[in-house]
Every structure is written in structure tokens, then in C-alpha cells.
Amino acid sequence: MWGVLSASLFFLPFNRLIASVILVAAVGMGVYHQVLTPLSLACLAIIAISIWLRHQYSHQRIIRLLVEIFLVACSIALFYHLIPGFNNPLMVNQDKLGPLSSPYSLYYNFDKALVPFLLFICLPTLFNAGKRDRKVGVRAWVTLALSVPALLLLAVLLGGLKIELHMPHWMLAFMMANLFFVSMAEEALFRGYLQQRLHQWLGAYPALIITALLFGAAHLAGGILMVAFAALAGLIYGLAWMWSRRLWVPICFHFGLNLIHLLFFTYPLYQHP
Template sequence: MWGVLSASLFFLPFNRLLAWIILAASVGIGIYHRILTPLGLGWLAIIAIAIWLHQQYRAQRAVALTLEIFLVACSVALFYHLIPGFNNPLMVVQEKAGPLSAPYSLYYNFDKALVPFLLLACLPTLFNAGRADKKVGARAWLILALCVPAVLLLAVALGGLKIELHMPPWILAFMMANLFFVSLAEEALFRGYLQQRLRPWLGAYPALLLTALLFGAAHFAGGLLMIIFATLAGGIYGLAWMWSGRLWVPVIFHFGFNLTHLLFFTYPLYQHP
């Protein structure tokens, strides 16, 4: 079912009807495999009704705003697994990518994967803001790409990571989950929605900075160093969105950052002997 769910997210920017049909199929499979309980299905029904009402009353600003706030609140709740009724399976259980790496567990999060659907209903320009900065040349993009290993090497210098090459047997499971259920969901919330909504109010760079700080704060469970590195990474993803105007660009940067971390550094953290 996870391939079906990934396919729905893949088609979401290009063909919304097809994406919703595929999502409905993944929901059905999720019910069959008991990943979705009746309680979770009830919540999905409430969210679906809210999305429908938002589309019907988009012209009435007060009603549309109220429904958008509700849908964004549901997105945050799904992001943090606060809505009950989802039995997200554990795919990797406390395995070490390498001898210096801390134990790592990987969940396939059905609830978090739904976030882009809700936010696209709130903001039709979620995937394509149409504000590409044509003044940014290839050199600037190359420097931005080089910032990815630079942040990871900074983490090594500060003692949070060590260089350690990996090719764990669960790498394919990691790649699919990280691309669709982590990177896309997080970038849809922080860059596609928050940064895009804040930009007209605050300006381009203040919106980028505030969104990066919020992205860092969202990683509070990993400790202070994780907050700092996530904030720096959020700045990279924010620039990628601001320069391109397209959500898939920071998603690829985010996925590339996480994959580089896994392949070449202790993952998720360095565990002291």
C-alpha cells in the first residue's frame, strides 16, 4: 500500500483528481491492513468534509479562513501524530547504520503523508508559487547545493556527527519513506505553506528566516544541536523554494540532505562509545 500512497503524492502536483483517486485506494488498503482504524477513518471523513466546504465557500472570506485554519491545525496534528486512529508500522527497529551511529527506528507514517493534500486544498499555489527568481544563476545554485555537505561537516566539527560510510539493507525503504512521507510533508508545511503565506506580510527574507527557525524548533526532540542544524538546513530549503517558486526543488534538497547524511555520516547521530 505504501507504493500506492507514494503514487498519490507523486501525482498530486500534476493531476489532483488522479491523486485523490489513488489516495482513496490507499485508504482502502490501509483499512484492510488495519493501519487505519474506524476512529482514524472518522477523522478523515471530517477532514474531507472540511476540504469540500472550503472549496464550496472559497468566495466567502470569513468562512474560507475559518476552514483553512481548521485544515492547517489538522495538518499540524497529523504532522505530530496527534490525531488518533493511525497504526503507523515500524519498518526498522533500533538498528545501527554503522558502529558509531546511534540506534535508528523508521516508521511509515500514513498520517504525516496526508499533509500535502490538506495544504493544497488551502493554498492552490502550494506546489507552484510562480515566483522563480530569474536573477539566480547556476553558480548560486551550485553554492547552495554545496551547503548541504557543509552543514553536515559543521556537525562533524561540533561533535554531533562523525564521517561513516553506510549502505544499510533498509536503504530503499528509507528512500521511499524519506522522499514522500518526510521531505514532501515537511516542505509542504514549512516552505510551500508557511513561507509562502508569510512572504506577503513579512517580506521574502524575514519569512525565510522565521520559517527556518520554526523548522528548527520542530526538531526539539533531537536536542539543541539538532535544532541548530535543522534551522541551517531550513535556510537552505527556504532559499531553494524562494529562488525556484516550486515545492519539488526544496523537497529534492531536503531528501538529498537526508540521504547524504545516511550514506556518509553517522545516522541519525554519533553515539559516543
């Protein structure tokens, strides 16, 4: 089921019809495996009706706006697991990767994986926002790529992380979940939608800073240091989107940072002995 759901997300930027057909199959499998309950299906049916209304009354601006606001609100609710009826399975339960790492749990989140689909309906340019910034050269991109490990090393200097090598047995499960159900969902919301909309309204750099701060605030549960770390990471992902105008670029930066973090540093956080 999770491979099918991942495949639907993979095809979403290239062919919406194929992605939708695969998503329907994933939903059917989710019902069969009781990941989706009648309550979650009822909520998804309401979302589907709103999408139909948006399509049916596409010529009426006020209806399009109201439906977009509703779909964005639903996306945020799915992101924070606020819509009931999703039995997201626990794949890793309080595993301690190393002596200095804090316990880690991994869920496969069906609800969060739906976020890119809803936002793509709201904003057709979610994955491709136009021409990239040709003034940004190779040196700038190399510097941005190097800022990923530099940020993790900064976290070490500040005491939030320690260097610790890992290769957990659930590595492949982590990679699929983190790429599609975490990095893609979060980047679709923060860079693909929020930063792009704010870019249209306020300009490039205000959009970059505001989105990075919101991304940091979304990690408040991890503490103040995590908020600061996430905000700085948000600047990296935001620049990747701003320079490329392609959502897959910040997704790769986001996934790369998380993977480097898992492999070479205490994960998810440093736990004092």
C-alpha cells in the first residue's frame, strides 16, 4: 500500500490523471488494511465535493477563492493530523540509534501524504513556477549544497547534536517515508504553496523570510533550538525554490539534510547521558 501511495506522489508532478488513479488504488488498499476508516472517508468525501465545486464553478472567482481557502485549511489539518479517522501505522517504536541519540519513532502518515494533491489543485504551478533565476551560478548552488552539512555542524557546536554514525535496519523504510510523506508534503506546503503565494503578493525575499520563520515555528514541539535550526533549514530550502522555481529541488535538499542527519549525527536529537 505504501509503495502505491509513494508511486502516486511520484507521478503527481508529471501526470495528474495517472497519479489520481494510483491514489484511488492506494485509498482502496488503505480501507482494506483499516488505515482509513469510515470517518476519514467521510472527511475525504467532503474534500472531494469541494474540489468538484471548484471545477464546476471555475469561472466564479469567489467560489474558487473560498474553495482554495478550504483546501489549504484541510491541507494544514492533514499536515498536523487533525482530521480524524486515519490509523497511521507505527513502523519504528522508540528505537535508540546510538548511545547519544534520543529515542525515535517512525509513522507512515497517509493523511500527510495527501497534502501535495490538495495544494496542486489550489495552485497548478505548485511543482513548476516558471523560469529559474539564470543569474544564480554554479558557485551559489555549491555554496547552498555545502550549507546543508554546515548547518548540522552548527547544531553540533550549539550542543543540539553530536556526531554519531548510524545505519539502522529500517533505513529503506525511513527513506521512502521521509522522501514522500515528510519532505514532499512539507515542501509542497511551505515552499510550493506558501512561499509561492507570498512571493506573488510581497516579493521574493519577504516571502523567503516569512516562510522560513513559519517553517521554524512548525517545529516548536522540539524546543527553541529546533525552531532556530528548522528556520535556518527553511532559508536553505527557500533559496533552492527561489532560484530553481521547481519544487523537486527543495524536496531533494530537505531529504538530503534529513538523510545526512540520520547517517552521521545523533538522531533525532542529542540526549545527554
